[in-house]
């Protein structure tokens with residue numbers, strides 16, 4: 001990472017040669033690049049600054065409310081339905097009609113905003129591509145800005161990539177997936193852009209720059225008059241959805257396009273949010289295209305929410321699947337809620353990816369994907385996520401062949417199941433159903449796998465890769481969070497590893513040994529050269545500190561972000577450096 005300057009620390013002694021042309025009150029502290037400067041135009045930055053100024057107090061308040069809720073949960077409270085918003089849950093309202101361009105979302109591919117992957121994803125045959133600034137992206141200045149450049153070319157239809165080593169040129173097909181963009185969550189700052197002396201809110205940068213440069217072309221080329229389309233991550237309460245709704249209205253006004261043009265799918269991926277699904281849709285009712293089961297962050301959030309509840313300890317990560325009662329209840333209630341309100345109920349990500357060098361293992365992995373997707377389509381989901389182009393056809397076949405089956409009145413060729421799979425039975429799911437502790441056992445191998453995966457993921461993230469294949473599974477920020485918080489929880493409560501008959505308790509000493517042994521194993525697996533040039537030691541230090549910390553860090557990536565920030569002296573035109 002060279003001249004890493006931690007966020008808030010003195011900047012590296014490298015200057016921006018030309019400088020960004022910035023509006024009043026905006027400072028850019030990221031490296032200057034002529035391509036980035038086209039994205040960081042004065043007008044686009046002005047728009048981001050307007051969003052920041054108009055909504056920053058609401059964001060700060062929402063983050064304070066998260067802290068307050070955490071205090072209550074840590075004092076023994078549990079999340080539940082809010083009596084004050086019963087009228088919304090009981091009310092007979094629906095969201096705005098689904099835009100025709102995205103009526104059919106049977107399979108959505110996801111991936112970071114990396115050039116080759118964007119082209120591959122758009123060409124993959126999936127109905128939608130969710131381009132990710134979030135779980136799948138390490139939010140370095142380079143990744144974020146290159147991501148914006150890539151997305152602009154993708155929307156313009158001009159994006160290409162030349163793989164010189166393979167002498168292969170990548171271009172877009174005539175028919176491509178519809179683009180959704182997922183900005184970062186509310187909690188992540190953008191340290192390279194200061195607005196009125198404060199780091200910008202990361203998602204205002206992601207949303208603002210993308211919207212500003214692409215809304216007109218997107219609506220013409222992709223959205224059939226609607227759009228752009230977004231995925232919104234990691235919200236905990238409808239007040240956070242209300243802020244997004246305000247942001248969308250502000251953007252529509254600025255662009256002079258009709259209210260309701262922008263559409264977004266909210267990921268229900270925190271435990272508190274499952275009790276707010278109606279309220280979230282209600283706040284976004286003019287801008288909604290549904291909800292999605294963000295299963296991995298949801299599991300992470302279960303541990304985080306119950307961090308002070310010694311009776312809510314998780315079994316091994318591999319045992320917390322969608323058939324656990326609390327996960328099934330969450331997915332069923334999400335389907336009922338979305339279909340009642342006239343929008344898509346999207347499924348989630350199976351973590352399996354194709355296994356290239358082992359036919360039998362690959363077949364077994366693909367069977368697991370099929371089974372997961374079959375469960376989703378039968379439950380009533382309107383579409384699902386795939387992590388890899390090699391999974392699109394498998395998922396598509398399952399959805400095409402099973403959607404609306406067993407419903408004599410439904411059209412088997414329909415684009416979705418919004419009208420045909422109402423799932424009224426899920427209306428009766430209770431708070432107890434949604435909170436029920438997952439069943440299973442804990443094992444030494446579970447502790448080891450968490451550690452091995454957590455360290456390797458973090459090493460990749462520090463090196464710039466936000467999603468990686470590890471042990472034949474897709475790992476990203478959400479799955480790595482589970483490894484981290486599960487280790488933290490087991491250490492805090494000194495749990496007994498009851499799954500392997502050894503009766504060992506998890507202590508700091510045991511964990512210290514496991515870290516050392518797993519680092520040795522990683523060294524053997526990746527080789528000395530990769531180990532020495534990678535960020536494994538740094539990752540191990542961060543991961544170990546977080547797992548053994550007396551209080552649980554809210555996010556793995558908040559601390560780790562300090563290590564990827566690279567500040568440069570400010571040479572913005574018209575702005576005097578304050579560093």
Ligand SMILES: CC(=O)SCCNC(=O)CCNC(=O)[C@H](O)C(C)(C)COP(=O)(O)OP(=O)(O)OC[C@H]1O[C@@H](n2cnc3c(N)ncnc32)[C@H](O)[C@@H]1OP(=O)(O)O
Nearest residue numbers: 110111117120121135136296387388467468469474476478
């Ligand atoms: C919990 C959540 O939030 S889920 C959503 C966030 N997570 C993600 O989006 C993860 C998306 N998936 C990925 O990033 C990747 O599939 C990985 C990192 C897991 C594996 O990637 P690789 O190691 O490159 O896989 P592999 O070598 O099999 O790739 C084969 C080809 O498919 C492409 N590919 C793999 N995954 C994707 C993808 N998601 N989108 C587009 N192209 C992809 C590769 O670029 C490669 O292309 P090429 O043959 O033209 O060179």
Ligand SMILES: O=CC(=O)O
Nearest residue numbers: 294295296297478
């Ligand atoms: O973002 C998706 C998840 O599962 O987390």
Ligand SMILES: [Mg+2]
Nearest residue numbers: 135294297478
């Ligand atoms: Mg997530």
